[in-house]
Amino acid sequence: MKYRNLLILIILSGVILISIHFFRGKSNPYLPGYKTYKHLYNAQRFNNFSGLENPLFFGEKDLNYDLVDFFISLFLEKQLIMKFTPFILGVLSSLIYFLVLKKLNCTEELSFIATVIFSISPVFIYSFSVFNEYFIIAFLTLLSIYLLLTDKYFFSLLIFCMIIIIDLSSLIIPLLILFTYIYNFKPKKSINMIFLFMIISFTLVNVFENNGINIVKFLNFYRNHVTDLGADFGFGIFSIALSLIGLLISWRKKTRFSLYYFVIAILGIYSVYYPGFLIFLEFFLCFFAAIAFIKLKNLKWQLSILKEYALLLIICGLFFSSVSYINRAVSFPPHxxxxxxxxxxxxxxxxxxxxxxxxxxxxxxxxxxxxxxxxxxxxxxxxxxxxxxxxxxxxxxxxxxxxxxxxxxxxxxxxxxxxxxxxxxxxxxxxxxxxxxxxxxxxxxxxxxxxxxxxxxxxxxxx
Amino acid sequence: MYDTKMKIKKHHLILIIIFLFVFSVRLFFAFQTKFFTDDESYYFLRQIKHIKKTGKLISHDKLSYGGKLHIELPFYYYFISLFSFFFSSIIVSKIIPNLIISLNIFAVYLVSYQISRNKTSSLLSSFFSGFIPILMAETINSINVYSVLVPSMFFLIYYFIRMSRDVKKKVYRKYGTYMIILLSAMLLTSSLSFILVFSLLIYLLLCYIQKIEITRREIEFTLFSLFFYLWLNFIVYKKAFISHGMKVIWKNLPEAILGQFFAHITLWEAIYTIGFIPLIFGVIVIYNYLFKRKSKRIYLLISLCISTFALSWFKLITITDTLLFLSCTLAVLSSRLIKEASVYLRKTRFSWTSKLFFVLIILLFCITSLIPGLQYFEETIEKAPTQDYINTFFWIRYNTPTNSTVLGTIQEGHLISYFSERKNVADTDYLLVKNINTQISDIEQIYTDIYKINALQKIMKYDIDYVLFSRKAREKYNIEKISYIEPKCFKLVYDNIDKIYKIQCDLKNEI
Structure with a gap:
């Protein structure tokens, strides 16, 4: 049963991620996403040993190189690597997400359903099919959490350092992970307070650096990141609805979940300035969506036929968001x-x-x-x-x-x-x-x- | 026991006679003309033709607006298409919708019996429902969703009442299955089914306020209907929602015609379209049971009235939809008052008049609703196009190149697509049309402008090859001729009551 679920998850995430490249490849061999070409161009510059300046920018500014661009530059077939790497890391991320939930004492059913919802979510599909810096950070985040939960602290800290080197703005991620871990497993009030202070400080600095935040900006951002309403990157509407129901259900045990609410709030604010952070938010939202699904499944209905249809509609809705997103992703520019x-x-x-x-x-x-x-x-x-x-x-x-x-x-x-x-x-x-x-x-x-x-x-x- | 059996059979026989009578009257009027009253029926026929040919609905229509996407809820199209494989589309389109809407007689009878527990008053209600003027006028010579929506709704209400009443698991589960089938049919037919969904929500609220026990299965079904409705409409209309935002609720109706769909109605018009007896009797029952007495089953129907009113008040449904659903509901509710009146009469010294009372009701209904209603139906049939008008469209089909674009009024758009098989500039399917207000205004300008250059600019913009100046255009724009027309640029190729002009020049040459 255990290995069967793992196999299903590998196949599901693999099929979903490969389908984009497979269907796109029939009519368009080029990498999807305009931003992808930033990394391709930077990698080409690395190969040419062209220095730090960008001559293809009027007025010549310095290039913002990152480790990801350096990694791509090591290969001859850059475009192939840029397709292959996100795919592999996507499948591994899906697997590690499942293992992390199991390690957190979630039931097999909850872990499995949460991972399925995660693997078919538009955020996952985009992050692991359109080359960007966040797919590596997402994979490393999950890996570091898993290593932390299996008491491999050294390797976990090493990965935290890699995350910070790849993208400095992702510093908040290791902070949140360490805070959550220490709070749950090795509670020490003083250390908790230090981490809490750091997290809140970083968040406030980011907020004020980016001209503050108001509720309208916040809501507009999330409205513009619903893929079913036309966004290129964001959440499916059915998973949002399910997550909200899950959050409502979990509110009864709010003391148990209060830490997760805090993390969601921080990630929610960060995502407004760094949209790539939506993948981290998705880790939590899928968990709550799975809670909602299981609760609905276990409810006793007087009209059992309605229950079956309701669950079927939810499943179809979730898959509909994915399928329609894949359909759109296949036609992502450039053409x-x-x-x-x-x-x-x-x-x-x-x-x-x-x-x-x-x-x-x-x-x-x-x-x-x-x-x-x-x-x-x-x-x-x-x-x-x-x-x-x-x-x-x-x-x-x-x-x-x-x-x-x-x-x-x-x-x-x-x-x-x-x-x-x-x-x-x-x-x-x-x-x-x-x-x-x-x-x-x-x-x-x-x-x-x-x-x-x-x-x-x-x-x-x-x- | 023999007498009871005989009595049951007699009522069923009367019901069947009412059904056959209503169906016959409908067919009589429907076959007075071989054409349909409204243009949307021709869009329907095109869809049926396409399904017969390809098995699918038209999604990318090359003829509508010169080429646009269609979004449709598919059930009714496929249902009618099934019959068209065996019979001619026109015959099927005249008979099947009238047959289905006539089945409403049975639905109304069943629901009326649940609320009145009296077969005679239920028969009277079903008779009234068969001759509601607005329902007849809208469905007698048109193919539209009301034919499926109205009977499905009342059958569903019947099963809902039975489901909530019966305590045996096997029985209420059976009704639950029927309800899901009917709900699916309704939701896959039209987004107007929200009237029912909303009424179920109001029903729960009403019961809660009146401290009436609500069963768990009623809550389950109501919430499931709401979820199913939102789910289906979101999936089907997603593109339209992205394109138009909230305007999708009003199907992207142009501002110029929005007013006429949400016009206010006078009391006299309400009496004329709904019928005197159903209106007055239904309102009395609503008043009685909202403020004086309690009845869970009647609250379900009152909720339907409240739902219709509320949606109309907020201009979420048109005045025609409001009157249609309200009239059927009031016809059902009137059975309660008829029953109570006859029971009351039997208790008085005038008990001998109780049978006469029913006869009087029927007479009153015939005088106030049936006879005026028949005249209303005649007027509806007269609105159908005439043969010589349709011949104009046939002329276009046989005398113009197949990729021509023909300008007509919006109401002629579907006729151009169906009869002439040519591209139209606009029709009454506004969904997924960008800048519909501009387009409507441009069409009006082409007909009414006095300057040729302005008109030619618009003609070039839409790539128009032929301008149809029909009797409908004359009536709509209140003009006798198009002012700037001159033979060099606009060649008169068809000259009858309706005229067709071929565009022979372009803007560059004229400037």
Whole structure:
């Protein structure tokens, strides 16, 4: 029974994660997710021993290298590694999550159901199929918890150090783990207080550093991270509902679960600033969702047929969220036509030509067409004043040719790359701002128009 | 014992006669015309045709709005399609919906008997329900979800009453199974089934306030219905919800026509559409049992009335839906008053008038509801399109290229898709249409503008090849002709009461 459950979990998580690459691979061989290309580009830079500066960023900023990029750079087939590594770690994470719950004295049934819910959740699917820094941290977190619970303290601490090196903002994770462990298993009031103080301090520092938090921002964030409502990364609505029911059920024994509520609250706040943290929140939400499911299953219904149907609807709802998310994930950008257009741009433009596009496309343009950009995802996330983002918005929306020209000249832009995602995101109509100017002014020439991808050349010398 | 058996059979016979009478009257009116009164029936027929051909509903429609996605709850389409494999679609679409809605007679009888415990008053209620003006008018010559929704709802109410009453496990579990089947059919037919779900919630609340015992299975079924409803509608309408947000509740109705769906109704209109007897008798029963007496079964029906009213008040259902469900419920409730009145009469010295009382009720109903109702049905049938109007659409089909886009009024959209098999610019399926308000306004501008350039801009925007200027367009926009039409740019290719113009120029040449 024990090994059967483990086998089922391995197969389930494996099938779910491999299905994205399998179905995507039929029509699109490229890695999913624009942010993936940041890591690919950084890994390529490592291989070229190109130094710390990023020449493909206008004004040249330092690259933010991390261990993950270094790891990818060690391999020749980078794209294959970027598909393979998350998959392997995903399956292992699913397994370790089950073992961790067992170690915490959860029943076999609760552990199994929680792990199934975890393995089919959109957060899990995204984290372990679209290459990002958090999948490694999630795996290491689970591993460190398991090692801690099996009294292998040295290795656990080693992994904590690795987590901090990979991503400094994840410092809160080891703190939370150690606090929870000491509180539950080796309670010492003084040490508990120290950890509590550190956790709350770090949280407050993060909150104030990021302009504070209000309930509207908090709710909007979570509303925009429900995958069934269109979010690319977030929770399924059925698992949210089940988790809330589980939290309500557990409230009767709130003293037993109070620590988990505290951890959920901290992770909930952190996730607003670091969306990748949603995977850690998911560890807890799946646990409560499993509590709710088991409670519903064990309730005595007068109409037993209703009970069977209700449980069936819940299971179908959970799987529906997963299946519809996988369906969407298969079509995640970048698409073939985007990559082809960028390769065309690489072959038909000078090496130092600066490309203007939406910041989400920045890393992709750097990695594929090897041309500099003025904004990318990293700039958007790390810049305080976001001057370039504001300038970009002025370029998008202004119909004043003089204003647009001055901004394009400021950044020495030569080409403008527009894909359908950018068109939908930025403009409402086809004759707004820059789109209008490009169609009606001599200083712009359309040099590429295929499958809804447009490349325009900006002629600085023309009036 | 022989007499009791005979009496039971007599009532069943009367019920069957009522059913056959109602069904015959419906078919009589339905077959007065070979066309349907509303345009949405033709959308229905297209779906049936598609199911027959491919086994699936149309999801990506190349003809509607020039190409758009459809989202539908599938049950009713597949149900009607089943019959269309054996008979012609038109015949099936005229007979089957009328047959199903006529079965409401039995549902109303069963529910009325549960609340009145009197066969005669139950028979009267079922007779009233067969001739409710608004129900007849909306279902007699149209294919719509009311035909399934109304009888399913009352059958479900019947089983709900039986389930909550019977204490034997085997019996109430059996009713539970029937209820799930009916609930599934309802939920898979229309999101209007929320009226029932909401009424069950109100019922529990009402019982709780009146300190009436609620059985566990009633709570289980109510919560299950709510969960099932939310689950199904979320899954089916997810894309629409992402696209339109909360507007999905109103099916993305354009602002220009939102008002007419949620218009207020006068008392006189209510009497005319619901019927005098069901309205007055039903209201008296509601008053009695809300403020004076208690009856768990009647509270279920009162909850249905409250639910309909509340949803209408908050403009979550249209005035037609409100009147339809309210009228059926009031017809059922009226059986209670009829029974109590006849029992009271029997106790008085005028006990000999108790049978006459029933005859008087029937007469009064015939004078106040049936006869005016028949006129109402006639008017409904007259609204159906005429042959020469439909010939216009056939002309388009045989005389225009297959990938043409034809502009008509919104109400003609489905007719263009069905009869002409051409792309329309807009029709009455607004879900998943971006900027519907702009589109409706543009269509109006094309018909009513005085400047050719403005109109041509809109014509180019929607890639229109032909403009249908029909009698409906004249009536809708209150115009006799399109002001900017001139032969060089707009060639008159069909000239009858309805006119069709072919677009021969484009904006660049005209500027």
């Amino acid at each position: 073939i036509n985007e990559i082809q257009s960028l390769k065309w741009l690489q072959n038909n433009s000078d090496q130092g030509s600066i490309i203007f596009s939406h910041y989400t496309n920045g890393n992709l343009i750097q990695a594929v067409s090897k041309r500099p950009v003025i904004t990318d995802i990293e700039y958007y996330e790390s810049s305080r004043d976001r001057i370039r983002i504001k300038d970009s918005e002025s370029i998008y929306y202004s119909r004043d040719l003089i204003v647009t020209k001055s901004l394009l000249n400021k950044y020495n832009i030569s080409y403008i790359w527009i894909n359908p995602v950018m068109k939908n995101k930025v403009w409402e109509t086809s004759d707004q701002g820059l789109l209008f100017l490009m169609k009606n002014s001599r200083i712009f020439t359309n040099i590429y128009l295929e499958e809804n991808i447009e490349i325009w050349k900006y002629h600085q010398d023309r009036s």
